[in-house]
Amino acid sequence: MPPGRGRGLRDVLRDRFLLKLLVRKEIRVRYRGSVLGLMWSYLKPLLQFAVYFVALGIFLNLQGSTPNYAIYLFSGIVLINFFTEALGNATRSIVENRDLIRKIYLPRELFPVAAVWVSAVHFFPQLVVLMGACLIVGWAPSVLQIAALVVAFLLVAVLATGLGLLFGAVNVYFRDSENIVDMILMIVTWASPVLYVWSMVEDVLGEWFFLYQLNPMTVAVELFHWVFWYPTLDAAELAAAPMPPDLLTLWTPIALALTVLIMFLGQITFRRLSANFAQEL
Amino acid sequence: MEVVDDPAIVCTTVQKEFVLRHTRSLKEALIWIVKGRKGDLSKKFDALQDVSFTVARGETVALLGLNGSGKSTLLKLISGVLQPDKGSLLTKGRIAGLIEVGAGFHHDLSGRDNVYLNGAILGMSESTIDEMFDSIVDFAEIGEFIDTEVKFYSSGMYLRLAFSIAVHTDPEIFLVDEILAVGDEPFQRKCLAKIKELAAAGKTLLVVSHDLDLVSTVCERGILLEHGQLIADGPVADVVSELRRRSRADE
Ligand SMILES: Nc1ncnc2c1ncn2[C@@H]1O[C@H](COP(=O)(O)OP(=O)(O)OP(=O)(O)O)[C@@H](O)[C@H]1O
Ligand SMILES: [Mg+2]
Numbered sequence: 001m002p003p004g005r006g007r008g009l010r011d012v013l014r015d016r017f018l019l020k021l022l023v024r025k026e027i028r029v030r031y032r033g034s035v036l037g038l039m040w041s042y043l044k045p046l047l048q049f050a051v052y053f054v055a056l057g058i059f060l061n062l063q064g065s066t067p068n069y070a071i072y073l074f075s076g077i078v079l080i081n082f083f084t085e086a087l088g089n090a091t092r093s094i095v096e097n098r099d100l101i102r103k104i105y106l107p108r109e110l111f112p113v114a115a116v117w118v119s120a121v122h123f124f125p126q127l128v129v130l131m132g133a134c135l136i137v138g139w140a141p142s143v144l145q146i147a148a149l150v151v152a153f154l155l156v157a158v159l160a161t162g163l164g165l166l167f168g169a170v171n172v173y174f175r176d177s178e179n180i181v182d183m184i185l186m187i188v189t190w191a192s193p194v195l196y197v198w199s200m201v202e203d204v205l206g207e208w209f210f211l212y213q214l215n216p217m218t219v220a221v222e223l224f225h226w227v228f229w230y231p232t233l234d235a236a237e238l239a240a241a242p243m244p245p246d247l248l249t250l251w252t253p254i255a256l257a258l259t260v261l262i263m264f265l266g267q268i269t270f271r272r273l274s275a276n277f278a279q280e281l
Numbered sequence: 282m283e284v285v286d287d288p289a290i291v292c293t294t295v296q297k298e299f300v301l302r303h304t305r306s307l308k309e310a311l312i313w314i315v316k317g318r319k320g321d322l323s324k325k326f327d328a329l330q331d332v333s334f335t336v337a338r339g340e341t342v343a344l345l346g347l348n349g350s351g352k353s354t355l356l357k358l359i360s361g362v363l364q365p366d367k368g369s370l371l372t373k374g375r376i377a378g379l380i381e382v383g384a385g386f387h388h389d390l391s392g393r394d395n396v397y398l399n400g401a402i403l404g405m406s407e408s409t410i411d412e413m414f415d416s417i418v419d420f421a422e423i424g425e426f427i428d429t430e431v432k433f434y435s436s437g438m439y440l441r442l443a444f445s446i447a448v449h450t451d452p453e454i455f456l457v458d459e460i461l462a463v464g465d466e467p468f469q470r471k472c473l474a475k476i477k478e479l480a481a482a483g484k485t486l487l488v489v490s491h492d493l494d495l496v497s498t499v500c501e502r503g504i505l506l507e508h509g510q511l512i513a514d515g516p517v518a519d520v521v522s523e524l525r526r527r528s529r530a531d532e
Binding site for chain 2: 002003015018021022024025029030032099101102103104105106107174176180200277278279280
């Protein structure tokens with residue numbers, strides 16, 4: 001058996017115990033010596049939410065044109081934050097774990113996956129807060145909407161893993177990769193309908209609107225809006241705020257296919273580059 | 282090359298080259314491409330050239346050579362951390378490597394967490410580690426320091442814990458890279474006894490050490506590397522005297 005030749009992401013499935021330990025390690029190391037610990041993962045999105053709500057909701061008065069804007073905004077922010085944190089951490093994961101990678105063999109895919117997992121650990125409490133807020137304003141989702149919630153989560157998780165594998169591997173050779181990702185993460189909040197509603201984009205883009213919809217994050221965020229925001233609207237408000245066309249029937253499958261494709265590309269690149277990780281780090 | 286009945290490591294014409302000057306920015310790489318790929322972007326050199334040997338299961342082999350001759354590189358190839366550029370390398374059975382002191386330790390974690398992490402990396406399951414935990418700590422004689430972050434350990438304590446975990450994983454192939462040097466006398470003796478015990482139990486051992494006398498007592502066979510080339514392979518006493526002869530000739 002040739003040593004050190006893994007089977008990619010399948011090894012991660014087999015090494016679940018090791019994955020668990022790596023996730024625990026990440027969380028421990030991150031909050032070492034911090035008083036608030038995991039509380040930080042609540043505080044940051046809440047502050048972000050407050051800033052956006054005041055600036056956009058009140059100053060620009062999006063709150064007037066968008067009913068329940070707070071929920072609209074928060075559901076998008078929670079999901080986008082999951083993505084930005086997951087991708088940012090996954091990109092840095094290989095370089096940050098160089099001490100391990102340089103000296104001992106273990107399936108290297110574990111690191112980006114663990115990074116995404118850690119972000120999911122931060123995401124779930126926020127999701128609970130979101131659900132709580134929705135329940136207060138009379139949230140009653142259908143079974144299909146709960147399924148959509150899971151789909152949106154998977155979309156983001158798989159997308160972040162795929163891109164994280166790609167940029168994480170490239171980062172070993174060119175540290176520029178980190179900066180490219182930082183730029184992507186800056187754009188992504190604005191390139192999906194988190195702060196504004198999708199119809200504003202359609203008005204501007206016209207027939208090119210499909211480009212906007214090709215972004216899997218747009219689809220994921222819209223799914224979240226459908227799950228959390230739409231059920232809290234009354235009939236009149238619903239008529240004024242239609243769902244983007246063909247979201248469930250066309251764009252969700254397309255986003256899923258794209259995401260899986262990105263993950264395969266990420267995995268292939270990662271495998272090719274990972275052979276030389278130990279000597280390049 | 283002789284054919285061995287039950288090989289543990291088969292190394293055929295292995296070559297490993299390293300890049301000497303690294304480019305770490307896209308800018309440099311782009312300029313290089315734009316300029317028509319003139320010259321080499323990075324200088325390379327061979328750390329191992331055309332190395333072939335076979336180790337049978339249960340053999341104890343000393344890997345000898347001067348500084349920079351490629352011993353650690355070879356062990357890293359065998360453990361899978363590095364991949365050969367040419368040739369093939371095959372191993373059979375689980376490998377535990379002590380390639381560097383504290384490899385696979387995270388210095389911000391406690392000794393206890395590191396036992397679990399390192400044990401899992403070396404292929405132990407959760408229940409096995411639970412079971413072995415006390416025995417690992419006992420062997421390492423770490424005592425109450427087990428819940429201290431390992432960055433506060435002395436290098437000897439690092440070694441003790443690392444060695445203890447590695448032997449408890451019950452590997453079939455055991456790689457040791459001149460790490461015993463930092464242990465104190467009693468612990469070195471203890472390690473040596475353990476290594477001999479492993480050898481007696483039919484494990485395959487590959488030991489790198491500059492302590493030629495120590496190596497002669499532990500190993501049967503010696504392999505000598507010089508500038509990445511295998512120049513001697515035979516009974517350890519012969520290889521040790523060959524190394525001594527060569528280094529004296531240099532002076
Ligand atoms: N990642 C790397 N990048 C570039 N060169 C490397 C790398 N790793 C090792 N080398 C070079 O390869 C050569 C062989 O190194 P190696 O560590 O195998 O030597 P060694 O035989 O273990 O020496 P020592 O007795 O000092 O431990 C050295 O010249 C070293 O500088
Ligand atoms: Mg060495």
